[in-house]
Amino acid sequence: MITVTTLGFPRIGARRELKYALESHWRGDTCADDLYTAARELRHRHWTLQRDAGADNVPCNDFSLYDHVLDTAFLFDAVPGDYRPLIDNDPLAGYFALARGVQRDGIDLHALEMTKWFDTNYHYLVPELQAEQTFRLRGDKPVAEFLEARASGFDARPVLLGPVSFLRLCKRIDGADPLHALERLLPVYAELLEKLRQAGAEWVQIDEPCLTLDLNADAATAYRRAYAALAATARPKLMLTTYFGPLDANLPLAAELPVEGLHIDLVRGHGQLGDVLASLPPERILSLGLIDGRNIWRTDLDRALILARHALHRLGQDRLWLAPSCSLLHVPIDASTETRLDPELRGWLAFARQKIEELRILADALEEKPSAQAALQAARTAQSTRQQSKKVHRLEVATRMTALDPVAAQRRSAYPVRRERQQARLSLPYYPTTTIGSFPQTTEVRRARAQHKSGKLSDADYDMFLAKQIAACVRFQEEIGLNVLVHGEFERNDMVEYFGEQLDGFVFTRNGWVQSYGSRCVKPPIIYGDVSRPRPMTVHWTHYAQSLTSKPLKGMLTGPVTILQWSFVRDDQPRADTCRQIALALRDEVADLEAAGIPAIQIDEPALREGLPLRAADRPAYLEWAVECFRIAAAAATDATQIHTHMCYAEFNDIIAAVAAMDADVISIETSRSRMELLDAFVTFHYPHQIGPGVYDIHSPRIPDRHEMLALLRKASAVLAPEQIWVNPDCGLKTRSWEETHAALVEMVAAAETMRRSL
Ligand code: GLN
Numbered sequence: 001m002i003t004v005t006t007l008g009f010p011r012i013g014a015r016r017e018l019k020y021a022l023e024s025h026w027r028g029d030t031c032a033d034d035l036y037t038a039a040r041e042l043r044h045r046h047w048t049l050q051r052d053a054g055a056d057n058v059p060c061n062d063f064s065l066y067d068h069v070l071d072t073a074f075l076f077d078a079v080p081g082d083y084r085p086l087i088d089n090d091p092l093a094g095y096f097a098l099a100r101g102v103q104r105d106g107i108d109l110h111a112l113e114m115t116k117w118f119d120t121n122y123h124y125l126v127p128e129l130q131a132e133q134t135f136r137l138r139g140d141k142p143v144a145e146f147l148e149a150r151a152s153g154f155d156a157r158p159v160l161l162g163p164v165s166f167l168r169l170c171k172r173i174d175g176a177d178p179l180h181a182l183e184r185l186l187p188v189y190a191e192l193l194e195k196l197r198q199a200g201a202e203w204v205q206i207d208e209p210c211l212t213l214d215l216n217a218d219a220a221t222a223y224r225r226a227y228a229a230l231a232a233t234a235r236p237k238l239m240l241t242t243y244f245g246p247l248d249a250n251l252p253l254a255a256e257l258p259v260e261g262l263h264i265d266l267v268r269g270h271g272q273l274g275d276v277l278a279s280l281p282p283e284r285i286l287s288l289g290l291i292d293g294r295n296i297w298r299t300d301l302d303r304a305l306i307l308a309r310h311a312l313h314r315l316g317q318d319r320l321w322l323a324p325s326c327s328l329l330h331v332p333i334d335a336s337t338e339t340r341l342d343p344e345l346r347g348w349l350a351f352a353r354q355k356i357e358e359l360r361i362l363a364d365a366l367e368e369k370p371s372a373q374a375a376l377q378a379a380r381t382a383q384s385t386r387q388q389s390k391k392v393h394r395l396e397v398a399t400r401m402t403a404l405d406p407v408a409a410q411r412r413s414a415y416p417v418r419r420e421r422q423q424a425r426l427s428l429p430y431y432p433t434t435t436i437g438s439f440p441q442t443t444e445v446r447r448a449r450a451q452h453k454s455g456k457l458s459d460a461d462y463d464m465f466l467a468k469q470i471a472a473c474v475r476f477q478e479e480i481g482l483n484v485l486v487h488g489e490f491e492r493n494d495m496v497e498y499f500g501e502q503l504d505g506f507v508f509t510r511n512g513w514v515q516s517y518g519s520r521c522v523k524p525p526i527i528y529g530d531v532s533r534p535r536p537m538t539v540h541w542t543h544y545a546q547s548l549t550s551k552p553l554k555g556m557l558t559g560p561v562t563i564l565q566w567s568f569v570r571d572d573q574p575r576a577d578t579c580r581q582i583a584l585a586l587r588d589e590v591a592d593l594e595a596a597g598i599p600a601i602q603i604d605e606p607a608l609r610e611g612l613p614l615r616a617a618d619r620p621a622y623l624e625w626a627v628e629c630f631r632i633a634a635a636a637a638t639d640a641t642q643i644h645t646h647m648c649y650a651e652f653n654d655i656i657a658a659v660a661a662m663d664a665d666v667i668s669i670e671t672s673r674s675r676m677e678l679l680d681a682f683v684t685f686h687y688p689h690q691i692g693p694g695v696y697d698i699h700s701p702r703i704p705d706r707h708e709m710l711a712l713l714r715k716a717s718a719v720l721a722p723e724q725i726w727v728n729p730d731c732g733l734k735t736r737s738w739e740e741t742h743a744a745l746v747e748m749v750a751a752a753e754t755m756r757r758s759l
C-alpha cells in the first residue's frame with residue numbers, strides 16, 4: 001500500500017486558538033494547565049483533520065508552544081547557563097523566557113536571537129551553545145506526544161530536527177563552529193531514539209533540511225558520523241527528511257547515510273527524481289514531496305502523477321510514501337472556509353487540508369481506484385479555468401510587460417548630476433535628519449481604522465480623523481526640527497496589505513493565518529493574477545501632508561520585492577515576472593507623486609535580503625531581477641526627485657554591491673543594535689551614495705541619549721564622508737509611543753547639530 005502522510009501541520013489553529021491561549025497565559029489570566037489543555041485539543045483536532053482528509057499516518061512532536069528549534073534546544077538542555085535556575089524551577093516559564101525574555105522578581109534575561117527559518121517567513125530562535133556545551137535529555141516531549149497520539153488512536157511518527165541541521169542552526173557564543181559539539185550531542189539523540197522505540201514508535205522523521213544547502217567537507221563528515229552513530233543504536237526506522245530544495249551535489253551523501261527512508265522535495269527539486277531513484281539503495285523507502293507545502297495553489301495532479309508513476313514503477317507500492325514537499329506549517333489550514341472569496345478563485349486554492357486531499361487522490365489514482373477519476377477530472381477543470389481566466393491574464397499588463405525596455409530601469413542622469421539637482425531643490429544641511437515613515441500607531445488610530453472597516457465610522461469622518469493625525473504629525477516634526485518630513489502612515493494597517501488592497505491581482509483571505517513566530521501570525525495577501533494599479537494609492541495623503549509645510553516631504557511606498565516576498569505568489573509564472581508587474585504599478589505611483597510635486601520618495605525594501613536563495617549559485621540571478629525591479633519602480637522619478645530606500649535586517653554586508661546597484665540616492669538601514677557593525681562593509685566597499693545608518697533602536701523602549709547617538713555617528717564618519725551621512729532611526733516608529741518618539745527624536749536632532757558644528 002502507498003502511504004499518504006504529512007511532514008508537519010500548522011500549530012496555531014484555524015482561528016489562531018494557540019495564539020490566544022498563549023497570550024492569555026502570558027498575561028497571567030490562565031494557568032499552565034489551561035494552556036496545556038488548549039494545546040492538546042489542537043493536536044487532537046489536527047491529527048483528526050489530517051486523517052479525515054486522507055492521511056494514512058500523521059506526524060507528532062511537530063507541535064510546539066513557540067518554536068520547534070527552541071523545543072529541540074530545550075529538549076537537549078542546550079540553553080545558556082543563566083536560564084537554568086529558572087528552567088529547573090519552572091520549566092514552562094524558563095521555556096518562555098528563552099523565547100521572549102523575562103524581567104521580574106529580580107530576574108532579567110534576554111530572549112534568544114530570532115532569525116528566519118531558511119528562506120521562509122517563519123522565524124526560529126537561535127540556540128546559543130557554549131564552548132564546552134554539554135547535553136542531556138530534559139523532559140520527554142517527543143515521547144509524551146507520541147503516547148498522547150497513540151492514546152487517541154493515532155499511530156504517529158515523531159518528528160525530530162536532525163542533529164546536523166540542529167547544530168547548523170545554532171550559534172556558538174565564541175563564534176566557533178557549533179558542529180564541534182556533535183560528538184557530545186549524539187549520545188543524547190541515541191538515548192531519545194531508544195526511548196521512542198521503547199514507547200512503540202515504528203518510524204521517526206528526522207529532518208535534515210540542511211542537506212539541501214551548500215555543504216562543506218566538515219558538514220559532510222558530520223553527517224556521516226552522526227548517522228553512523230545513530231545506526232548503531234536500537235532505534236525506530238528513520239525517515240531522513242530533506243526539503244526547501246533539491247539535494248543536488250549532496251545526493252550521494254544523503255543516499256549513503258544508513259537510514260530506512262528518504263524524503264525529497266519534488267516541488268523545488270522536481271528534476272531530481274531520476275537521479276534519486278538511480279542512487280537509492282535497495283529496500284529504502286522513498287517519500288515524494290509532490291505537493292507544495294509553502295504555497296496555496298491546487299496542484300497540477302497530472303504532472304505530479306507522472307513523477308509518482310515513475311517512482312512507483314521502480315519501487316513498488318510498499319516503498320512509496322506521498323507527502324507535501326515540506327511541513328505544512330507555512331500554509332493556512334482550510335481554504336473551504338474562505339466563503340467570502342470569489343468561488344471560482346477559491347476553487348484554485350489548496351490550504352493544508354486540501355493538500356492532504358490531493359495526496360489521497362494521487363495515491364488512489366496510483367492504486368487504480370475508480371473513485372480517483374472524478375477527483376482528477378475536477379482538479380483538471382480547476383487547473384484549466386485558472387489557466388484561461390481573464391481575471392488572471394490581462395492583456396494590458398501582458399502588453400506592458402512585453403514593451404518593457406531596459407531603459408525603464410535607468411534614472412535619467414548619473415548620481416552626481418542628480419545629487420546637485422536634488423540639493424538645489426531641497427537645500428539640506430550636512431547630516432540631514434529624517435524618519436523612516438511611520439509614527440506611533442496609537443490605540444486611537446487603530447480603533448478608528450477598525451471602526452471604519454466595520455462601517456461604524458463613515459468615509460468622511462475617517463478622512464477627517466486621518467487629516468488631523470497627519471497635520472499634528474507634520475507640526476510635531478517641524479517643532480522638533482527634522483529636515484525631511486513624512487506624513488506618518490496612519491492610514492496603513494500593514495506595509496504590504498495597504499498596497500495589495502489597492503492593486504488589481506491581489507485577494508485577501510479571512511482566516512489565512514500563517515505563523516511568523518511564537519504567537520505572531522501574518523495573513524499574507526494572495527497574488528492570483530496580473531498586477532496593475534487602477535488608481536493612485538498614496539498621492540492624496542502625501543500631497544496633503546506636503547501642503548501643510550514648507551519643509552520637503554518624503555512619500556512612502558513599499559517596494560516590489562517586499563510586496564512579492566510577503567505574499568503568496570502565483571506559481572504559473574516566474575517570481576521575477578510577478579515582481580516586474582508590481583514594479584510597473586509602483587512606477588506609476590512614483591510618477592504620480594512626482595507630478596504632485598513631492599520632492600522625495602522612499603521605496604522600502606526590508607525584505608530584499610530575505611529573498612536571497614539558499615544556494616549561492618542561485619543568488620546572482622535573484623539579485624539581478626530584484627534590483628532591476630526596484631529600479632523600474634524608482635526610475636520614473638526625474639533627477640531632482642530624491643529616491644530613498646530603507647532596509648532593516650542584520651546582515652547586508654554580503655549584498656552590498658547589489659544594494660549599491662539599486663541606485664537609490666539615499667538608503668537608511670538598521671544599525672543601532674549591532675553598534676554599526678554593518679558599516680564594516682564600507683571599509684572595503686565604497687558605497688557611492690548617501691546613507692542613513694539608524695541611530696535609534698525602535699524595537700526597544702529604551703531612549704538613547706544624544707551622546708550615544710553621537711558615538712554611533714562618529715563611527716559612521718570614520719568610513720563615510722560627511723556629505724554621505726543622514727541621521728535617522730533604525731526603522732518606522734509605529735510601535736513606539738509619542739512620548740518615546742518625542743524624547744528620542746529631540747536627542748537625534750541634537751546629535752545631528754553637534755555633528756554639523758564639528759565640521
Ligand atoms: N516605512 C515603513 C515604516 O516606517 C518601513 C517599515 C519597515 O521597514 N519594516 O513603518
Ligand code: ZN
Pocket residue numbers: 436606646647648730731732
Ligand atoms: Zn525597517
